[in-house]
Amino acid sequence: MTLLALGINHNTAPVSLREKVAFSPDNIEEAFASITAEGIASEVVIVSTCNRTEIYCKIEQGEPERVTQWLVDFHQVKIDELATCTYRHYDTDAVRHLMRVAGGLDSLVLGEPQILGQIKQAFAKAKQLNAVAQTLDKLFQKTFTAAKRVRTETEIGANAVSVAFAAVSLSKHIFDDLSKTRVLLIGAGETIDLVATHLSDQNVCEMMVANRTLSRAEVLGDKFGASTMTLEEIPQHLHNADIVISSTASPLPIIGKGMIESALKLRKQKPIFLVDIAVPRDIEEEVGELGNAYLYTVDDLQGIIEQNKEARQDAAEQAEQIITEETQLFAEWAASLSSVDSIKEYRNAAMAEKELLLERAIAALQNGTDNERVLTELANKLTNKLIHAPTQALVSAGKRNQDDELLLVRRVIGLD
Template identity: 50%
Template sequence: MGFLAIGINHKTAAVDVRERVAFSPEQLAEALQRMRVDTATQEVAILSTCNRTEIYCSQDTPDAERVLRWLADYHGLPAEQLTGSSYQYQESAAVRHMMRVASGLDSMVLGEPQILGQMKDAWQAARTAGTLGPQLDRLFQSTFNTVKQVRTDTAIGENPVSVAFAAVSLSRQIFSDLRRSTALLIGAGETITLVARHLYQQGVSKIIVANRTLERAQLLSDELGGRAIVLNQIPDVLAECDIVISSTASPLPILGKGAVERALRQRRHKPMFMVDIAVPRDIEPEVGRLADVYLYTVDDLHEVIAENLRSRQGAADAAERLIELGTDEFMQRLRALAAVDVLRRYRQKAEALRDQELTRAMSRLQRGGDPAAVMTEMARALTNKLLHDPSVQLKQMTAEGRADALALAQELFALEADQAPTLTPPQGKP
């Protein structure tokens, strides 16, 4: 059984491609179960964020092409559309990639911490859907432990560098004094929560939180002394908002060109700054063509983010070393677990032989056999039976010219290797 990681991210695909293969939280359980059946996959988890969609799975024979074809079919896309923008990793490379992703080393914002929470959500979703088996669960747990060590032993997460922070930094470039601005935040998830806190720290005078459920919006707005509304109330407040930042899991745009045009007329064309962090996008792209609107997507935040990365570059090298150690340790444990299964089956076989000889010996003793002779015969018979199969197999391997067989046998049985015999390959073999 082998590990496979396959997906697309902000480095390999533009936002219009990423949004077409994104999974909403409501889709995940059904998608996980369908993929396991459709691709003959034993264990599977899906990570879907604004910057990436990745599938982690365990298969008897890793088949990246089949998984990629399933991803395209599920979202109604031609497979070739994803071929050029996807990547795949197998075995230790898949383990390393997963640890790098969870540590924030593969993120748009180096070292951003939100991805770890999203990785835990992916683990929980697979667990709830019943597609998280023991192998994949061990990989997730090792990943979480490695990320914990990275966060503890390096400075990669010390500075406030994130998509949320970048969005607020960009708003400061548009509005010199945020204290006079009103912000509308659409959504109430982790990213919007971070945006809200950054804006609050910058002294934004008024924060309005819009969400599908009023209760969730109320929790966040109460924390910041703001106001909570539901999504269909956005047109009523849009005209008073200078800053609009949106991040929801909606499959369709929430804010359209017509609503923004009406708001601009009411504002007498006072500029509006908008950041659409969502994938799929929450704000129609046509809004960006309107005069007096500054609309940015996650892909537009690169320059702002780059300015905040320098302090994390040194820590990234140390983090990479920790991830290499974490990958090696996990693969060693995985190989050890494979040996445990073989040893378990061999022990069961040995115990069956033991019980067989013990039953025979007890029967002879009950018939009045000499105890010493019975014990001697039992020991001889058990020894012969335990050594029979290894002896046959070792002779067969050496006869086939497998030069490593004797050395492995000497190591396996802890024998002193005074001088291993030199094997001559069988006639006709190189």
């Protein structure tokens, strides 16, 4: 058995490639059905966010290539595209990687807390689809413990930052005073909720929320005093927005170049600032070619994020120590599994011998044999049966002058 973590993230690939292998709510169940039906993995959890797609699975030795090929086939991408952008971690390294990801140590923003919630959702989905058994269940439970320790025992989350925070920070660099700006938020998920929170702290002049489902937009609108609309209504209101920040799970772009051109005309070419933090992208790349449209993606936020890494480095070192401890604890648990079958086999053999000798003893008593003689014979035979194998091991080690083996056997049978 091998644990495998196969992935692609913001450090290894641009957004243009990451969006090709991202899993959406529309195809995630199909993905689980496919990878398990083909016998590629006996257990699997798929984590897919704007910054990473990772597959954690339990496979037979020598099978990692099948997982890579499955990913290529499922998303219909060329294997050459992924060859230099994917990474693989095995067994203990896979455990450490998952714990580092959950602890925010492998995030675009060091220490960002949102990834833990995303991993918990991915794990819950895998369990719902019966793709998790003993090994991955234990792994993810230990991972959640490690992440909790990182949060409570270090200051990795002090002055919490996120991609959402970075997006708002970039907006502040473009506009000196956000209180004079009007903002259109596209999407109504956790990331946009965080963006809205940060914008609210900046007292923006007006917020608008657009979402595929109007009722979800209204929940967010009520929370922040924002007006709401459906995605179809965006063209009618886009010209009113100075800032557009988008994060949805749409498989296709929501805002195209033509839509922005129309908005700019109505704005009399007054600049519009756009931040696309979705993968796949919500805003067509060609929008950035327009003279008064300033488009940024998650990859463009790297500069702001680097500043935060320095402030959190000490806490990150403490977090690494915690993850080392929790990784070791999981490794010890995993190692203990290899002995479980042997223990069961040994106990079953001993119990079978006991039952056989006890059955014979009871029969002898029923036939009138002397009680003391029956008990003595039972004790002697049971003792001889139980010490036979250890005795043979001691004799064999002694004959071959294997002192280390002899000492090991002595410890096993309790002599040392």
